[in-house]
Amino acid sequence: VKTTVSVIKADIGSFPGHSRTHPKILEVAARRLKEVEGSILIDSYVTHCGDDLELIMTHTKGEDNEEIHKLAWDIFMECAGLAKEMKLYGAGQDLLGDAFSGNVKGMGPGVAEMEFEERGSDPILIFMADKTEPGAWNYFLYKIFADPFSTSGLVIDPSLHDGFTFEVHDVIEKRKILFNTPEESYSLLAYIGAPSRYVIKYVWKRDGTIGASTSTQRLNLMAGRYVGKDDPVMVIRAQSGFPAVGEVIDPFRTPILVAGWMRGSHHGPFMPVGVADANCTAFDGPPRVICLGFQVCNGKLIGPADMFDDPAFNRVRDQCCDLSSVLRAHGPFEPHRLSLEEMEYTTLPGVEKQFKDRWEDLPE
Ligand code: 13P
Numbered sequence: 001v002k003t004t005v006s007v008i009k010a011d012i013g014s015f016p017g018h019s020r021t022h023p024k025i026l027e028v029a030a031r032r033l034k035e036v037e038g039s040i041l042i043d044s045y046v047t048h049c050g051d052d053l054e055l056i057m058t059h060t061k062g063e064d065n066e067e068i069h070k071l072a073w074d075i076f077m078e079c080a081g082l083a084k085e086m087k088l089y090g091a092g093q094d095l096l097g098d099a100f101s102g103n104v105k106g107m108g109p110g111v112a113e114m115e116f117e118e119r120g121s122d123p124i125l126i127f128m129a130d131k132t133e134p135g136a137w138n139y140f141l142y143k144i145f146a147d148p149f150s151t152s153g154l155v156i157d158p159s160l161h162d163g164f165t166f167e168v169h170d171v172i173e174k175r176k177i178l179f180n181t182p183e184e185s186y187s188l189l190a191y192i193g194a195p196s197r198y199v200i201k202y203v204w205k206r207d208g209t210i211g212a213s214t215s216t217q218r219l220n221l222m223a224g225r226y227v228g229k230d231d232p233v234m235v236i237r238a239q240s241g242f243p244a245v246g247e248v249i250d251p252f253r254t255p256i257l258v259a260g261w262m263r264g265s266h267h268g269p270f271m272p273v274g275v276a277d278a279n280c281t282a283f284d285g286p287p288r289v290i291c292l293g294f295q296v297c298n299g300k301l302i303g304p305a306d307m308f309d310d311p312a313f314n315r316v317r318d319q320c321c322d323l324s325s326v327l328r329a330h331g332p333f334e335p336h337r338l339s340l341e342e343m344e345y346t347t348l349p350g351v352e353k354q355f356k357d358r359w360e361d362l363p364e
């Protein structure tokens with residue numbers, strides 16, 4: 001039987017403001033998943049990145065399974081109820097619908113799932129971010145699976161030498177396209193270099209074996225109003241035909257800028273942190289990412305290892321703080337503030353509306 005890893009997440013309320021999930025909520029979510037281990041699930045783990053509640057589940061039901069999605073939805077609803085009782089901030093924030101209809105996709109929660117035949121030993125890395133959008137993974141997925149200056153295995157390991165296939169989604173036009181690397185690397189980059197619109201959904205080996213899966217929903221596009229950022233998740237398999245664990249996490253030592261941060265309206269550095277530091281503080285950030293490593297063993301999750309809780313990532317964290325200062329000095333100016341096109345999905349249009357009748361045409 002194949003094993004499925006499902007990571008389903010939502011911001012159902014937090015404290016104070018948008019900074020972190022409440023421990024009571026983590027406890028309830030963990031208990032609800034434990035109750036169905038041995039029936040619906042094989043194994044589970046609950047954590048948070050900032051204000052996002054992350055449900056990590058293993059089972060044998062495949063992707064997009066109604067029972068699994070309903071389990072996650074019901075837990076989010078129960079936790080949102082608790083958040084309301086405690087008057088936590090943004091209680092129920094990411095739950096856009098109120099009636100479950102077979103799948104949580106399109107209802108607000110983020111979903112990254114993959115089904116695979118377990119290898120002799122199957123290390124997986126689960127990345128979870130807060131205060132950014134799904135396209136934030138693009139840069140890293142390219143570095144991990146397609147950049148030979150980053151992943152040395154692409155050059156020196158015959159099992160990686162054929163390259164990978166990337167599935168890219170256009171989240172505006174709602175269409176998808178496949179690119180093979182290395183031969184189509186430049187074409188792939190032409191799209192994924194614009195991460196607000198083009199988002200890598202899956203990466204496969206050339207024989208179709210799944211290597212990476214991400215959440216790609218854009219909340220504001222779905223809701224048609226500002227509901228924070230998507231705060232995406234990603235699952236990656238490592239070793240034996242895939243990049244090594246160290247090759248998967250090494251690109252996170254480069255401090256790149258992503259969209260999100262305060263009010264989902266600013267560019268900021270993407271800071272890798274241990275789970276203990278996965279709380280968004282300064283200017284509601286900076287945007288953060290955690291990584292939990294597991295060995296999958298007959299569907300059981302052996303772990304987790306808190307991969308960024310490590311002095312090897314101290315320097316990038318310092319660089320992120322330096323970059324934060326440079327960007328924050330811009331105040332309300334671009335490129336700290338997102339471009340006008342991206343600001344359409346924030347609260348700015350509400351301000352512009354107030355002045356729409358005050359504008360006068362200039363003479364030709
Ligand atoms: P070990 O000899 O420690 O298993 O390392 C092998 C490897 O692939 C490291 O990336």
Ligand code: 13P
Nearest residue numbers: 018228229262263264284
């Ligand atoms: P979240 O998407 O993490 O809730 O962020 C919302 C926000 O406005 C942060 O300032």
Ligand code: MG
Nearest residue numbers: 011018051090
């Ligand atoms: Mg929030």
Ligand code: MG
Nearest residue numbers: 043044045301
């Ligand atoms: Mg367990």
Ligand code: MG
Nearest residue numbers: 051130131231
């Ligand atoms: Mg969040």
Ligand code: MG
Nearest residue numbers: 228229230231
């Ligand atoms: Mg959010």
